[in-house]
Amino acid sequence: MSSGKPAVRLALLGCGTVGSEVVRLLHDQAEDLTARIGAPLELVGIAVRRLGRERGSLPVDPALFTTDALGLVKRDDVDVVIEVVGGIEPARSWLTEALRAGKSVVTANKALLAEDGATLHDAAAEGGADLYYEASVAGAIPLxxxxxxxxxxxxxxxxxxxxxxxxxxxxxxxxxxxxxxxxxxxxxxxxxxxxxxxxxxxxxxxxxxxxxxxxxxxxxxxxxxxxxxxxxxxxxxxxxxxxxxxxxxxxxxxxxxxxxxxxxxxxxxxxxxxxxxxxxxxxxxxxxxxxxxxxxxxxxxxxxxxxxRGAGGTPTASAVLGDIVAAARNRLSGTRAPSESAYAHLPIRPIGEAVTRYHISLDVADRQGVLATVAGVFAQHEVSIATVRQSGRDEDATLVIVTHGAPDANLAATVEDLRELSIVRSIASVLRVEGSPA
Amino acid sequence: MSSGKPAVRLALLGCGTVGSEVVRLLHDQAEDLTARIGAPLELVGIAVRRLGRERGSLPVDPALFTTDALGLVKRDDVDVVIEVVGGIEPARSWLTEALRAGKSVVTANKALLAEDGATLHDAAAEGGADLYYEASVAGAIPLxxxxxxxxxxxxxxxxxxxxxxxxxxxxxxxxxxxxxxxxxxxxxxxxxxxxxxxxxxxxxxxxxxxxxxxxxxxxxxxxxxxxxxxxxxxxxxxxxxxxxxxxxxxxxxxxxxxxxxxxxxxxxxxxxxxxxxxxxxxxxxxxxxxxxxxxxxxxxxxxxxxxxRGAGGTPTASAVLGDIVAAARNRLSGTRAPSESAYAHLPIRPIGEAVTRYHISLDVADRQGVLATVAGVFAQHEVSIATVRQSGRDEDATLVIVTHGAPDANLAATVEDLRELSIVRSIASVLRVEGSPA
The missing domain is CATH 3.30.360.10 (Dihydrodipicolinate Reductase; domain 2)
Incomplete structure (x- = not known):
């Protein structure tokens, strides 16, 4: 299926579990990908840490492998850089270099995006380049x-x-x-x-x-x-x-x-x-x-x-390929994906102010007034109790308490105070509770 | 939040359950939408069947309502046409007109897309226009x-x-x-x-x-x-x-x-x-x-x-709004969404050749050899039986048979032949079976 259009040229950084699957899919689906994009994709280089490892089964010219990732990224004939190495450095340097030079980037690197996504987004804006990272969260799920x-x-x-x-x-x-x-x-x-x-x-x-x-x-x-x-x-x-x-x-x-x-x-x-x-x-x-x-x-x-599927070479490669198709299409039509949208600048609430619910299981002395004392501690911290289950056990009893929503700091302080009560033998379990039945 | 950029102008065709919600969301989310798009959205007209119906609660200038949908579509100052009327005509004429003139179209019209999507896609290609229809299937679900x-x-x-x-x-x-x-x-x-x-x-x-x-x-x-x-x-x-x-x-x-x-x-x-x-x-x-x-x-x-949620005014309007944002962004950056991809031209297999499984429940005479006779009918049509459950009931018995996958025509023919057997009193139920446990 010849489209007549020149190929969109790809540089792959990393050839482990995900990278190998990307190579395989690029080969196996070549005809469909060309039809969907309107031009063929051409893999022009694969950067790996060490040459000579067994990659014989990959459907690709062994001459494409190189250990010089930065050199590959800088090549004039590269349109799209695909990074499946992971980690902060040297991935950040490579991708920043690529984006600033106007090359599209497809990455699965969640650590880098979460630690310093700003640098990548800024570089993408500077270079007018696409930054895609569908594979960084939840693998194959289009999310x-x-x-x-x-x-x-x-x-x-x-x-x-x-x-x-x-x-x-x-x-x-x-x-x-x-x-x-x-x-x-x-x-x-x-x-x-x-x-x-x-x-x-x-x-x-x-x-x-x-x-x-x-x-x-x-x-x-x-x-x-x-x-x-x-x-x-x-x-x-x-x-x-x-x-x-x-x-x-x-x-x-x-x-x-x-x-x-x-x-x-x-x-x-x-x-x-x-x-x-x-x-x-x-x-x-x-x-x-x-x-x-x-x-x-x-x-x-x-x-x-x-x-x-959130992980695994093949599902993750599916997400990477979807991004490659999008980036390639954009290059052919001279357009860009929507860029970073970070206009809202909402402040981050500290965990203490987050409203959560707690499930607390206490071993208590089975005496008159225990529940009143325990309930008093909750009230003191303005934590409202949703349900209590009390079950006797010889001279001890278990109290299982689920709260209504309250600031996490109040809930944590309640647990600390409960720990101090002489009638509380031990706190068997503290867990947050989320989600209403749907 | 003023972006300085001129507004993207919208024409809304239809103002029922979904249309009203679109109007409300455009109003309530105006600030966020402007920030996300990079320019404000401006509703310049709303085509309805009859004027004067109670739409007093909508946050919109009553002067925007018109009964002349085609006139609205043809206006020079319209960038994006949103259709939530449904049905084949006159929706097809309106949208074809819009697309050919290079206006972006956002529609929830599943009937039209399923009956004659080709006409819309061809018009979009002709006009170099965007055709979005996320809301046509499964309402709010981004699918x-x-x-x-x-x-x-x-x-x-x-x-x-x-x-x-x-x-x-x-x-x-x-x-x-x-x-x-x-x-x-x-x-x-x-x-x-x-x-x-x-x-x-x-x-x-x-x-x-x-x-x-x-x-x-x-x-x-x-x-x-x-x-x-x-x-x-x-x-x-x-x-x-x-x-x-x-x-x-x-x-x-x-x-x-x-x-x-x-x-x-x-x-x-x-x-x-x-x-x-x-x-x-x-x-x-x-x-x-x-x-x-x-x-x-x-x-x-x-x-x-x-x-x-697959239906309902508000969920469907969420999908329509997502498409409006995409269409507006594309207009501002002078780009287009990926156009129709129909290169594969796969033939449609008739139902008779589709491979399905059947669950068949038969009331049969409880006699020696009934199962052998029934099984023979399946074999004759090359349908393989996966499971049989037989339960006696006075002088009748029930046979519940689940087949392996077979061409639907063979399964249907098997059922027809079973109906002819004198030992089969009635066929209580025939259902297809789909899906393996996941």
């Missing part, structure tokens, strides 16, 4: 383009997502089998769902980067990873999960980005990552295994959900 | 933009959707309460989910139009409503639903668009709308009430699902 374009006539109020497959696999497994965190992590590692060092996943760093990217797009405000409150899920126990089940809930590691007003009416944004109990009837509760899903609430659109 | 752009580096193999809220409400209610179709329809009508004349919904015409639009985008092939096999859901009985439940399934009115090969290896597309049993563990099974959801399978991306 950023809808947020960046489809919902631009609406007002997004909240984004709630399961955006880390590793931790979702672990929590789904704890929910299904009653296993503890350690056991479920071992299973995930064996099955290849968790890396040898799972810190970035289980401590919520990966989800926090994605939360920053989603919040930036949803609220037209620059949000960085440093703005995101982050609490990992290593503290979630089998007992927590059992307690959640008793309440008709499950526990998920959520990323949340919410628009809200403080007491003075100032609009602000709360962005956070933490484990939370959600009702089993919430659409996110049934997202199992390593799947991702993002629930978006907007004033006019109502509730939307996007669901799919 | 067409992902299909039209995000998945363009991938190969979509199947689209399975619940795209009609009325019938989904009816079937969900039948599933929950055991009610029959008539009773559930009455409830839907009372609650405002079904129109006085529900034909377009319950007979699948609405879903078929949406199926044509989805198939066109997914397979880069012009598909019209006439290409879609359509079977309504009025024949689904309480007994069918009970039978589905026994099998761990529910019944949904599905729109399906599948890529496949015939026996000669020729690639083709099957597009159809019919009720079908799906396993309760399939993500579409839990889509309740009047919600819509579309499940997309692609070679690289894997399984994706999009979920949200």
């Amino acid at each position: 950023l383009r809808p947020l960046r374009e489809s919902l631009h006539g609406d007002r997004v109020t909240r984004v709630t997502g399961i955006v880390n497959g590793t931790t979702n696999f672990i929590l789904s497994s704890m929910d299904a089998t009653g296993a503890g965190f350690g056991e479920a992590l071992d299973e995930a590692t064996e099955l290849g769902y968790a890396e040898a060092d799972p810190t970035a996943d289980v401590e919520g760093f990966d989800a926090a980067a994605k939360a920053a990217i989603l919040a930036s797009l949803a609220f037209h405000t620059r949000v960085t990873a440093a703005d995101v409150f982050r609490e990992g899920m290593t503290g979630v126990t089998a007992a927590d999960m059992a307690s959640a089940k008793e309440m008709g809930c499950t526990i998920k590691l959520l990323c949340l980005a919410e628009r809200g007003e403080d007491s003075s009416g100032q609009e602000s944004v709360s962005v956070r990552v933490h484990p939370a109990m959600i009702p089993r009837s919430h659409p996110l509760a049934s997202v199992g295994d390593a799947f991702n899903a993002v629930f978006v609430e907007a004033e006019a659109a109502g509730q939307l959900m996007f669901y799919g | 067409l933009r992902p299909l039209r752009e995000s998945l363009h580096g991938d190969r979509v193999t199947r689209v399975t959707g619940i795209v009609n809220g009325t019938t989904n409400f009816i079937l969900s209610s039948m599933d929950a309460t055991g009610a029959g179709f008539g009773e559930a329809l009455d409830e839907a009508t009372e609650l405002g989910y079904a129109e006085a004349d529900p034909t377009a919904d319950v007979e699948g015409f609405d879903a078929a139009a949406k199926a044509a639009i989805l198939a066109s985008l997914a397979f880069h092939t012009r598909v019209t409503a006439a290409d879609v096999f359509r079977e309504g859901m009025t024949g689904v009985t309480a007994a069918d639903m009970a039978s589905a439940k026994e099998m761990g399934c529910t019944i949904k009115l599905l729109c399906l668009a599948e890529r496949g090969e015939d026996s000669s290896g020729q690639e083709s597309v099957s597009v159809r709308v019919h009720p079908a049993m799906i396993p309760r563990s399939h993500p579409l099974a839990s889509v309740g009430d009047a919600f819509n959801a579309v499940f997309v399978e692609a070679e690289a991306a894997g399984q994706l699902m999009f979920y949200g």
Whole structure:
């Protein structure tokens, strides 16, 4: 299928799991891609850390490989730079160089976008270049383009997502089998769902980067990873999960980005990552295994959900390819995608001011007046109690309390004061609660 | 927030449920829209059938209303025409006029796009104009933009959707309460989910139009409503639903668009709308009430699902506004959205050649050899049986048979032959089966 038009020339930075799949798809789908774009795509170079590794199975001329990434980016005959290396440097230098020179960039680099997206967006504006990063959040799920374009006539109020497959696999497994965190992590590692060092996943760093990217797009405000409150899920126990089940809930590691007003009416944004109990009837509760899903609430659109594979070489490559097609089309027609929209400049609300709900499980002495004393502590911090369940157990009893929404600082202070009470033997579990049944 | 740039001028055709919401959102979100677009939007005229109806609550100058839609479309000072009237004519004439004159069009008109999208796309190409129609399928759910752009580096193999809220409400209610179709329809009508004349919904015409639009985008092939096999859901009985439940399934009115090969290896597309049993563990099974959801399978991306409100003035207006923002941005930057992609020209496979599975429930005489006779009929038509359940009942018995995939014509012929057998007292139910558990 010859279109007659000159090829759009691509430079690929990185050829690991995702990069290899990009190469394979560019080859396998060449005819369709040419038809959809109106011109062929031509891979003119692939930057790798070391030459000579086994890449024999890739359908590509071995002469294309180079270790000089910056040299490749600077080549005059490159139109689109695709970065699937990850990390802050040297990726930032390469992409800034490309964008300033007017080259389109397609990247899957969530860490860089969350840490210093501003530098990339500014470079894109300076060079009049396209910056696409659909693959940086939720892999194959077309999520950023809808947020960046489809919902631009609406007002997004909240984004709630399961955006880390590793931790979702672990929590789904704890929910299904009653296993503890350690056991479920071992299973995930064996099955290849968790890396040898799972810190970035289980401590919520990966989800926090994605939360920053989603919040930036949803609220037209620059949000960085440093703005995101982050609490990992290593503290979630089998007992927590059992307690959640008793309440008709499950526990998920959520990323949340919410628009809200403080007491003075100032609009602000709360962005956070933490484990939370959600009702089993919430659409996110049934997202199992390593799947991702993002629930978006907007004033006019109502509730939307996007669901799919959040990781893996092939699904991520699908998102990269979609961006390559868009960037290539724009180059051919001499146009640009909508640039960064960050006009709203909403302030970030600290976690203490974020309105959350708590589920608190206490072991208390089974004596007259215990509930009154405990309830008094909540009242003192202006935290309203939604439900209490009390169950006796020899001379001790368990109190399970779920609060109404209150500033997180008040809830945290309530827990601290409860810890000081002599009638409280121990605080068995504290978990945030999110989501109404839908 | 003044951008200094001249306004993008909008003409609105239709001011019913959706149109009123478009007017309201344009007013309420004016500041944000201006910031996102880089210029203000200005509504310069609203065409209605009759003047003087109560529209007092709309935040708009009454002088903007006119009954001369064509005159409004032709005005030199109109940049973007928004059509929310519906129906084939006069909408087609208006939009063709607008597109040929280079005006951008945003429409929610599924009937027109499905019946004669070619005329609109051709007019858009002729005038170098944008044609956006996100609101035509699945209301607020950003679905067409992902299909039209995000998945363009991938190969979509199947689209399975619940795209009609009325019938989904009816079937969900039948599933929950055991009610029959008539009773559930009455409830839907009372609650405002079904129109006085529900034909377009319950007979699948609405879903078929949406199926044509989805198939066109997914397979880069012009598909019209006439290409879609359509079977309504009025024949689904309480007994069918009970039978589905026994099998761990529910019944949904599905729109399906599948890529496949015939026996000669020729690639083709099957597009159809019919009720079908799906396993309760399939993500579409839990889509309740009047919600819509579309499940997309692609070679690289894997399984994706999009979920949200498929109808209603406000959700539909959200989709229309998103398109208006995109069209306005393009006008300001002098660019165009990707135009129609219909290069693949895949042939449409007739329903008889579509590979489906059947669930057949038979009342038979409880005699030796009945199963052998019945099984012989399936074998004769080269239909392979997946499961048989036989349950005795006095001197009659019930046979419930689920087949493996086979050409629909063979399955239909099998049912016809079964009807002729003297040992078959009646065929209690025949339903197609779709979807593997996910």
